[in-house]
Amino acid sequence: MIHLEIQGSRIPALGFGTFRLTGDTCRRQVLRALETGYRHIDTARVYDNEADVGTALKESGVERTEIFLTSKVWLDDLEPEPLARSVEKSLRQLKTDYLDLCLIHWPSDRFPLDATLEALEAQRSAGRIRHLGVSNFPPAYLRRACDLAPVFTNQVEYHPLLGQEKLLELCRAQGVLLTAYSPLGQGAVLKEPVLDEIGRKHGKTAAQVALRWLVRQDRVAAIPRSSSEENLRANFAIFDFDLDAEDLEQIARLPKNLRRVNPAFAPDWEDDR
Numbered sequence: 001m002i003h004l005e006i007q008g009s010r011i012p013a014l015g016f017g018t019f020r021l022t023g024d025t026c027r028r029q030v031l032r033a034l035e036t037g038y039r040h041i042d043t044a045r046v047y048d049n050e051a052d053v054g055t056a057l058k059e060s061g062v063e064r065t066e067i068f069l070t071s072k073v074w075l076d077d078l079e080p081e082p083l084a085r086s087v088e089k090s091l092r093q094l095k096t097d098y099l100d101l102c103l104i105h106w107p108s109d110r111f112p113l114d115a116t117l118e119a120l121e122a123q124r125s126a127g128r129i130r131h132l133g134v135s136n137f138p139p140a141y142l143r144r145a146c147d148l149a150p151v152f153t154n155q156v157e158y159h160p161l162l163g164q165e166k167l168l169e170l171c172r173a174q175g176v177l178l179t180a181y182s183p184l185g186q187g188a189v190l191k192e193p194v195l196d197e198i199g200r201k202h203g204k205t206a207a208q209v210a211l212r213w214l215v216r217q218d219r220v221a222a223i224p225r226s227s228s229e230e231n232l233r234a235n236f237a238i239f240d241f242d243l244d245a246e247d248l249e250q251i252a253r254l255p256k257n258l259r260r261v262n263p264a265f266a267p268d269w270e271d272d273r
């Protein structure tokens, strides 16, 4: 496992995502992830699975301090009081007394960013969250957030078929982690023949190549999700090989405009004011 050191905390570069996993499937997969060795788990209020994640955390017997746990506050809860209630609900359902990281799930022009970040800071001072961060923030929003608060990460879609050059440059300049969500392009990346070919050379799959490509980058973490035990384990088996210069060149030449997550309320991704 590769670990990253951000704001004095160690975070595993590979985490386990839980979007669309609910109920017993979620509980079972998070438990398997922890048994496999994952120590970084990503959830959100809106995934409606925090209680299942929390049950798996308890059942695993893994010390809470060994796990890096992230949750997120939804768009309707960005004002101070709803935000405080949202964090409280996350903690209750996750059966823990702190989050390692709490993110603003999406930027919103409906509420002033400074007040939301101040409310997250208050949660940090009270010890309910150890770090605060953002998600789906284009460059202009991220710059503003970094001027207002110690942003730990910007969690955005990133994989071999979607470039994030500008955000990466900004994150590195600001000391912010870029957490790659949908690191397999929700499955689309696996159909790319170039990744498949590189994988065959190393005795690995296209999915493993995509994940290895992400976590070998400076200040990048990746959080793949899987509902299958086999895939969850395969995604963890990426630290016993590396990509060579030729592989990296081939991946760099792939088209970089495949965005899988783009809801109507998404910001202008290119916003770089």
Ligand SMILES: NC(=O)c1ccc[n+]([C@@H]2O[C@H](COP(=O)([O-])OP(=O)(O)OC[C@H]3O[C@@H](n4cnc5c(N)ncnc54)[C@H](OP(=O)(O)O)[C@@H]3O)[C@@H](O)[C@H]2O)c1
Pocket: 016, 017, 018, 019, 020, 042, 043, 105, 135, 136, 155, 156, 180, 181, 182, 183, 184, 185, 186, 187, 190, 207, 208, 223, 224, 225, 226, 227, 228, 230, 231, 232, 234, 235, 261
């Ligand atoms: N902040 C945000 O707005 C945001 C948005 C999206 C996602 N996220 C986070 O990022 C996490 C990951 O993103 P995602 O869930 O969108 O998609 P993803 O991890 O890119 O892709 C998941 C899909 O890939 C398949 N898969 C996983 N491992 C595989 C393997 N080794 N071989 C073949 N297929 C494989 C899974 O199928 P099986 O289940 O069959 O394995 C599933 O269909 C989420 O779970 C969530 O925690 C955050």
